[in-house]
Amino acid sequence: MSLQKPVMRGLLARRLRFHLPIAIAIGLTSAVSFKYMVTEPRKRAYAEYYKHYDVNKEFNAMREAGVFESVQPTGK
Amino acid sequence: MLHLTAMRVGSLLARRATTALTSSSARMATHGHGTGELSETVDMSQPTYWESVIVPLPDIPYKNELTAADKSLKQKEKGPWSQLTKEEKIALYRLMFCRTYPEMRRPTGEWKTVMGGILFFLGFTGLVVWWQRAYVYPTPPRSFDEEWQAKQVKRMLDMRIGPIEGLSSKWDYEKGRWK
DSSP, X not given: OOOOOOOOSOHHHHHHHHHXXXXXXXXXXXXXXXIIIIIHHHHHHXXXXXXXXXXXXXXXXXXXXXXXXXXXXXXX | OOOOOTTTSOHHHHHHHHHXXXXXXXXXXXXXXXXXXXXXXXXXXXXXXXXXXXXXXXSSOSOOSOOHHHHHHHHHHTSOGGGSOHHHHHHHHHXXXXXXXXXXXXXXXXXXXXXXHHHHHHHHHXXXXXXXXXXXXXXXXXXXXXXXXXXXXHHHHHTTOSOSSSTGGGEEXXXXXXX
């Protein structure tokens, strides 16, 4: 009936040694994956949209659809 | 099923539960049955036996009145412990404590009751909401109509809402349909 004496000290240090690298790894992975799965595609989408953007064409299309109050569609 | 462990309830309720379960007569007052009082009133001004996972050594031993055999065992305990047999050590433990740590920590299956209750009442709430939809809600505003919603989407596309990653980016303006 002789049990081993349980560990009495260094419990926080042991927990940190185990969990801190995991936490840092998960944090870094989240940041990197967010960058390459969200921000980079978004930047590319914006660049692509504005590469061939014709503001006058867009304006006239919106004008004909009748969404403006300052100008009416050309028919009227 | 609704057995509450000492860890989960406040100390007072746990005290009541443990003293109700344990049978040591040292703590029971000796009232007759006809006095109209509780037959087991506990004198709370005395230390009581209260076991919990967080309190390793309760205030008093579990069993206070010892039989002759128990007394002789206690005498033997005063000597070197290597001379005690395993059964004697266990008997001494049971004199001091009601439950062992594994017995205190045993799973109670209370979670099944809790989950069942949660799901049951969620279902009941669903029925209530359904009845409300049928009998309580007023007529919805006209902006909820299919026709209105379609016109709303068309207007959003005309205004080029979300042209890069949002709504209008999913609409093909040349072909006049969703991409």
